Amino acid sequence: MLKNLDKLLQDKNIRPTAMRLLALEYISSQQTAVSLSDLEAAFHRADRITLYRTLKTFEEKGLVHSIMDGTGSVKYALCEEGCECAPEDMHVHFFCNKCQETICLPKSRIPKIPLPDNFKQEEVSLVIKGTCGSCS
Amino acid sequence: MLKNLDKLLQDKNIRPTAMRLLALEYISSQQTAVSLSDLEAAFHRADRITLYRTLKTFEEKGLVHSIMDGTGSVKYALCEEGCECAPEDMHVHFFCNKCQETICLPKSRIPKIPLPDNFKQEEVSLVIKGTCGSCS
DNA sequence: TAAACAATGCAATGCAATTGCAGGCGGCTT
DNA sequence: AAGCCGCCTGCAATTGCATTGCATTGTTTA
Structure with a gap:
């Protein structure tokens, strides 16, 4: 499994450090944007700044895309295979007012x-904001 | 003119103070969200906090609606006549990457x-982000 | 191995939003 | 008219998130 993540990073020209592997593992294990x-x-135990820069790196390299759901804090989610983050690729995001997940x-x-x-x-x-399937 | 604004405030159950009239006058004179x-x-010369609360009041009372255009600062624009700020009433906002106007x-x-x-x-x-008519 | 570069960690800063508190002003009641 | 009360205003202070500078450590490469 970690091998896959490793490959994912390499494919995007991101050096697979321990921190990045762990971060990526966490992100890909979540059903929601983080x-x-x-x-x-x-x-x-990890430094907030390092995590911040990890996310920035992932975003720059096209591994994740950022979502501003209006909560004030930016969320990140894995890009789909072959996603160019181009306007045509943009999809809809849903924010649940109850569980606060995106x-x-x-x-x-x-x-x-x-x-x-x-x-x-x-x-x-x-x-789109409202109530998600798990919360309704 | 100020009479109209005064009426607008009264209609929404907002006490028409001098500050509020001025703020409303400014907002309604702008072509873009402020x-x-x-x-x-x-x-x-006015206090930032007072202006902040003025906007909040306007929003609560349904006189303006807020827009989060992703710039980090919230913008406000006058609601249309009869706008309930309900989902059906929601319209699209455009943010110009050049002039930074919404x-x-x-x-x-x-x-x-x-x-x-x-x-x-x-x-x-x-x-929608891009280049507006005046900037292209 | 040494130089070069990338990643990490700590400190500090900037900006927007937000709240607490006190003074002021007007309206309302008695 | 006096006084009470509530809303509006202004100042101070705090929070939360994003961001940058700088020193240190780790990794790659000549």
């Missing part, structure tokens, strides 16, 4: 929204 | 997104 604080809570809904693509003249779309973010 | 810092810059696109309603079983939608936020 915040820096989540990660910090999971590895209370979930990727990769099945639903964001529909194309007509823009006024001369407006150019570069990124798009769609967050 | 942040607390914008307001602070416009009235540098604009309401009330013409485009957010399409319905299919959710997994037992998921209940309460709010939805759709922010």
